[in-house]
Amino acid sequence: xxLTTPRGGAxxxxxxxxxxKVTVPALGEMKRQGKPISALTAYDYAxxxxxxxxxxxLLLVGDSLxxxxxxxxxxxxxxxxxxxxxxxxVRxxVRxxLVVADMPFGSYHGTVAEGVAxxxxxxxxxxxxAVKIEGSRVELVRALTEAxxxxxxxxxxxxxxxxRMGGYRVQAKTAETVRRLTADAFALADxxxxxxxxxxxxxEAAAQITAGLPVPTIGIGAGPECDGxxxxxxxxxxxxxxxxxxxxxxxxxxxxxxxxxxxxYREDVEHRAFPSDAESYHLSQAERRALGMEPxxxxxADQTEGVVNRDALQDxxx
Ligand code: KIV
Numbered sequence: 001x002x003l004t005t006p007r008g009g010a011x012x013x014x015x016x017x018x019x020x021k022v023t024v025p026a027l028g029e030m031k032r033q034g035k036p037i038s039a040l041t042a043y044d045y046a047x048x049x050x051x052x053x054x055x056x057x058l059l060l061v062g063d064s065l066x067x068x069x070x071x072x073x074x075x076x077x078x079x080x081x082x083x084x085x086x087x088x089x090v091r092x093x094v095r096x097x098l099v100v101a102d103m104p105f106g107s108y109h110g111t112v113a114e115g116v117a118x119x120x121x122x123x124x125x126x127x128x129x130a131v132k133i134e135g136s137r138v139e140l141v142r143a144l145t146e147a148x149x150x151x152x153x154x155x156x157x158x159x160x161x162x163x164r165m166g167g168y169r170v171q172a173k174t175a176e177t178v179r180r181l182t183a184d185a186f187a188l189a190d191x192x193x194x195x196x197x198x199x200x201x202x203x204e205a206a207a208q209i210t211a212g213l214p215v216p217t218i219g220i221g222a223g224p225e226c227d228g229x230x231x232x233x234x235x236x237x238x239x240x241x242x243x244x245x246x247x248x249x250x251x252x253x254x255x256x257x258x259x260x261x262x263x264x265y266r267e268d269v270e271h272r273a274f275p276s277d278a279e280s281y282h283l284s285q286a287e288r289r290a291l292g293m294e295p296x297x298x299x300x301a302d303q304t305e306g307v308v309n310r311d312a313l314q315d316x317x318x
Contacts, residue, residue, distance in 0.1 A: 022057045022098040024150040024194035031216040037228025043086045049093035061087045063102040068234035075159045078104045087126035101128035105160040115140045119149050134158035136184040138191045145192030153188035157200025170200045178205045189215045198222040221247035
């Protein structure tokens, strides 16, 4: 357990976190007002909470977690139950951002009814406020919209199509394929999609689609003209153990930070430099006397001074 874990539910959140909730219609309003939409992936409570408190508008529990969290080679292996598990953790962390769950491969590739039933699970069992699906699945988007489940579309480089595409390749590189991408984007919007992720497409194509589409585009490797941008959290902070793709900007080196911290901790343990006396709990002087104990070296008063987290100590003692 961690005594730094917040207890007391919502009271543990700062008052500022009650800021106006981001909804799917709010994303449309942001597009109309020319206000860029910030989006990030999130897979767990801590990072989702950090991102939400930093004011990110949309948090996607992306199926990229199959790769960056679970260590798979592609996104294909992740299951609905695994995605639900992570979506619940993110949901508990978030007060303001829109929480979107990525529907995993196989969960919407059969009948429309199966797709709707799986999407309902994300809303009902994990608190997702929208689901994201890859590809031009107009009928499914319409059915989800009719079932009151907001949908985010995802076109261009769709990682669940890796086997069909023959790798992770930039899409829509010819006039013909740009026309097809544009038609797909408009068809999804017409069917009710609240926004569309454009991944791995030329900047010019994304810009043209963004300019005409009635709903926001959220780009990843699609240039700066999209209405919003999304990055994979682990890419952004260098936790991927691989060279970054061209479109990734690294805002921090958490890999180096964590590695150094872990190495320092290991060295301290090996040299008995951790924990210190101040990081230890103590018997009171009276109890020590009753047990015939000599006070440990450097201890001579009632011992709670220097304890890092007094509240946590009290909880622990109770
Ligand atoms: O799963 C994911 O991380 C995504 C984003 C890259 C859009 O789908």
